Structure formats: structure tokens, C-alpha cells
Amino acid sequence: MSENRSRPWLPLLFVALLGVADGVYLTLVHLDYEVGRAGLASACHQFSSTGCSVTAGRYGDFAGVPVATLGLGGALATAVLVALAWRRASRWEDPLRAGVVVLAALAVIASLTMAVFSTLEGAWCPFCVAWYGINAAQAWLAWRCRDPHLGVRDLVDDALGLPSLVAAVVFGVSVTGTMLWYGARKVALEAERDAAIIPALVAELRASPPQRVAVPDAPRKGPADAEIVIVEFGDFECPHCRKLYEAVEATLASSPRRIAIEFAHFPLDSSCNPRVDRRHPHACGAAIAGECARRQGKFWELASELFAHQDSLEREALREYAGGVGLDVDAFDRCMVDPEAAARVTADAELGLALGITGTPTFFINGYKWTGAMPAAVLTGVIEGLLAPANP
Numbered sequence: 001m002s003e004n005r006s007r008p009w010l011p012l013l014f015v016a017l018l019g020v021a022d023g024v025y026l027t028l029v030h031l032d033y034e035v036g037r038a039g040l041a042s043a044c045h046q047f048s049s050t051g052c053s054v055t056a057g058r059y060g061d062f063a064g065v066p067v068a069t070l071g072l073g074g075a076l077a078t079a080v081l082v083a084l085a086w087r088r089a090s091r092w093e094d095p096l097r098a099g100v101v102v103l104a105a106l107a108v109i110a111s112l113t114m115a116v117f118s119t120l121e122g123a124w125c126p127f128c129v130a131w132y133g134i135n136a137a138q139a140w141l142a143w144r145c146r147d148p149h150l151g152v153r154d155l156v157d158d159a160l161g162l163p164s165l166v167a168a169v170v171f172g173v174s175v176t177g178t179m180l181w182y183g184a185r186k187v188a189l190e191a192e193r194d195a196a197i198i199p200a201l202v203a204e205l206r207a208s209p210p211q212r213v214a215v216p217d218a219p220r221k222g223p224a225d226a227e228i229v230i231v232e233f234g235d236f237e238c239p240h241c242r243k244l245y246e247a248v249e250a251t252l253a254s255s256p257r258r259i260a261i262e263f264a265h266f267p268l269d270s271s272c273n274p275r276v277d278r279r280h281p282h283a284c285g286a287a288i289a290g291e292c293a294r295r296q297g298k299f300w301e302l303a304s305e306l307f308a309h310q311d312s313l314e315r316e317a318l319r320e321y322a323g324g325v326g327l328d329v330d331a332f333d334r335c336m337v338d339p340e341a342a343a344r345v346t347a348d349a350e351l352g353l354a355l356g357i358t359g360t361p362t363f364f365i366n367g368y369k370w371t372g373a374m375p376a377a378v379l380t381g382v383i384e385g386l387l388a389p390a391n392p
Contacts, residue, residue, distance in 0.1 A: 023072025099163020222260025
């Protein structure tokens with residue numbers, strides 16, 4: 001009995017609820033990123049230059065559900081099991097305690113998996129890192145609350161009964177309820193965005209005078225007499241550059257405006273962009289591949305492949321993509337080791353630094369500078385706002 005009472009139930013419940021709170025916050029951040037507004041996501045930038053971009057990056061969703069929402073459901077299921085097990089703390093043996101241990105172990109595995117994805121992204125979300133710490137503390141406390149006479153296999157066997165049922169119900173209800181709220185809230189925020197956020201973005205862009213941006217021999221898509229020219233400084237390994245690329249493609253396809261897009265390289269890799277910290281190990285190789293495709297008149301075809309395969313930008317993969325879009329592979333191979341191709345990438349990066357660029361994507365809409373991706377609906381609204389008279 002004294003052993004049961006000495007278990008750290010209160011600290012464990014507190015830590016589990018911290019996990020719930022972190023999951024709620026990151027779900028809201030994911031929504032902000034998806035809708036295209038600063039909102040709560042701005043707090044992330046107080047602790048990290050990359051903010052919480054991992055939350056909305058290529059690994060931020062699973063089957064259409066934000067990973068943060070799944071984490072929220074898991075944390076809530078753990079908290080419920082902890083509360084129920086604490087209530088039954090006087091029992092000599094209780095399967096709910098085994099369920100708490102197993103859920104805590106699964107949370108640690110999830111943390112390690114997301115840490116790997118963060119490494120692949122080259123960015124660390126501060127509140128995700130906090131979640132890793134919460135899950136580690138939760139696992140330690142859960143282990144102290146276990147029935148010590150049970151082995152690991154017995155713990156797993158006990159957890160497969162009532163604890164699994166309780167956890168599954170709580171998890172399912174939590175995720176379903178959150179996603180129903182998420183969908184309704186997204187619709188409301190998109191309406192708010194169109195009415196208030198887009199005009200605010202236009203005003204913010206116009207607050208600074210447009211810059212003259214001339215990238216020598218930049219790959220360009222769109223009419224020569226474009227009324228809007230978007231110049232993107234991007235990195236093929238950057239997930240938000242891919243989001244911007246997709247938004248621009250959607251805008252080009254749907255807007256009645258005459259819009260042109262130009263691309264300049266700004267790889268976040270010190271091997272070809274010496275004045276940045278090395279973050280994306282394959283970014284320079286991918287940028288050089290883009291330059292080699294430009295020489296053969298197929299930059300945009302290869303760019304689509306590079307953005308679509310950000311997980312695999314090794315040298316042999318680049319060669320495969322080049323062949324797939326119809327490049328002369330022998331000429332591509334020679335270009336990839338041509339110092340002038342690498343120098344061209346570095347020249348783009350130096351131009352970006354001269355324009356005050358420190359991160360990607362940074363783009364200029366008729367010279368007005370913006371850093372970060374924009375959803376297609378926001379980009380279209382901003383373009384319309386910039387084309388409208390400044391003081392109607």
C-alpha cells in the first residue's frame with residue numbers, strides 16, 4: 001500500500017497535461033500556417049529562426065491529419081489513463097498502470113521519429129522540442145508508476161485489454177472532434193483572411209519601397225509584358241519553398257493577370273552559399289542541377305521534379321530526374337562538375353545577400369519583398385491588392 005501511494009501520480013498527470021497543451025498549441029500553429037496568417041505561429045519565431053515550420057512542412061501531416069493533432073490525441077489518452085489509474089492506486093496490480101507505461105513508450109518512439117524528420121527538414125520547432133522533453137519526462141514518471149513485479153512482456157499483455165480500449169476511444173474522439181473544429185475554424189479564418197489579412201499584407205508590403213531585382217539570365221516563365229513579376233530566391237530542399245512554388249503554379253494557372261515568375265538560387269548550404277549556416281546537405285547539388293537544366297532550356301521541368309522529391313536529392317537521384325525530364329544526361333554530368341555552374345549558384349546567393357535575404361523562400365512581387373510561403377489564395381489576393389491603386 002505504501003508503495004502504491006508513493007508513486008508520482010500528480011507529477012505524471014501534470015506532465016501529461018503539458019503534452020495536451022503543447023498539442024493544442026501546435027495544432028493551432030499548423031492551422032495558422034495553412035491559412036497563411038501569423039497568429040500564434042509568431043511565438044515560435046521568438047525562440048527559433050525557422051519558427052515552427054516543421055509543423056506545417058512535408059512531415060507535418062499524416063493522412064491529412066496534422067501530426068500535432070495526433071500528438072494531442074495521444075497525450076489526452078495518456079492523461080485519462082493516468083487519472084483513472086491514480087484513482088485505483090490502492091490496487092496491488094492494475095492493467096491501467098501498464099497502459100500508461102506502454103502509451104508513454106509509444107510517445108517516446110513518436111518523438112524520436114519526429115526528431116529524425118526535423119533533422120531531414122533542417123529545422124527545429126521549439127515547441128516540438130519541448131514535446132520531446134515532455135514525453136521523455138512522462139516515460140520516466142510512468143515507469144516509476146508501473147507494477148514493478150511485472151516484466152516488459154507482462155506490461156504489454158496487460159495494456160492490450162481495458163487500457164487499449166480506453167486509449168483508443170479517447171484518441172478517436174479527440175482527433176475526430178479536433179478535426180471537425182479544425183475544418184470549421186479554417187473556413188472562418190479564410191473568410192477573415194480575405195477580408196482583413198490580405199489587405200494588411202498588402203499594406204505591409206507597400207510600407208517599404210520596392211527594390212530593383214535583376215537576376216542575370218534567370219529562368220523565367222510567363223509573358224514578356226507581364227504586369228506582375230515574381231522573383232523567388234529559393235532552395236530546392238526547403239519545404240516552404242516547395243509550398244511557395246506550388247502556390248505560384250496554382251496562381252499562374254488560375255489568375256487572369258499577366259504574371260511571370262523568375263527563380264534565383266539561395267541554397268541554405270555553406271558549400272556554395274558561404275555566408276549561411278549549413279542546414280540542407282543536398283541544397284547546393286540540387287541548385288547546380290537546376291542551373292544545368294537551365295542551360296538545356298528545361299529548368300522548370302527539373303524544378304518540379306526536385307521540389308517533388310525533396311527527400312531524395314543525392315547525386316544519382318539528380319541524374320535520374322534529369323533523364324526523366326529529357327535532359328541530355330552526358331551534358332548534365334559534365335555540367336554538374338563545371339566550376340562555372342557552381343559559381344552561377346553562388347552569384348545568385350551573393351545577390352540575395354545583397355538584397356538582405358537571410359532565409360527561404362524570399363520573393364519579390366514587382367520589387368516588394370516578402371519572406372515565407374503564401375497559400376495560393378493569399379498570393380492571388382496580394383497580387384490584386386498591389387495592382388489596385390494605393391489610395392483609391
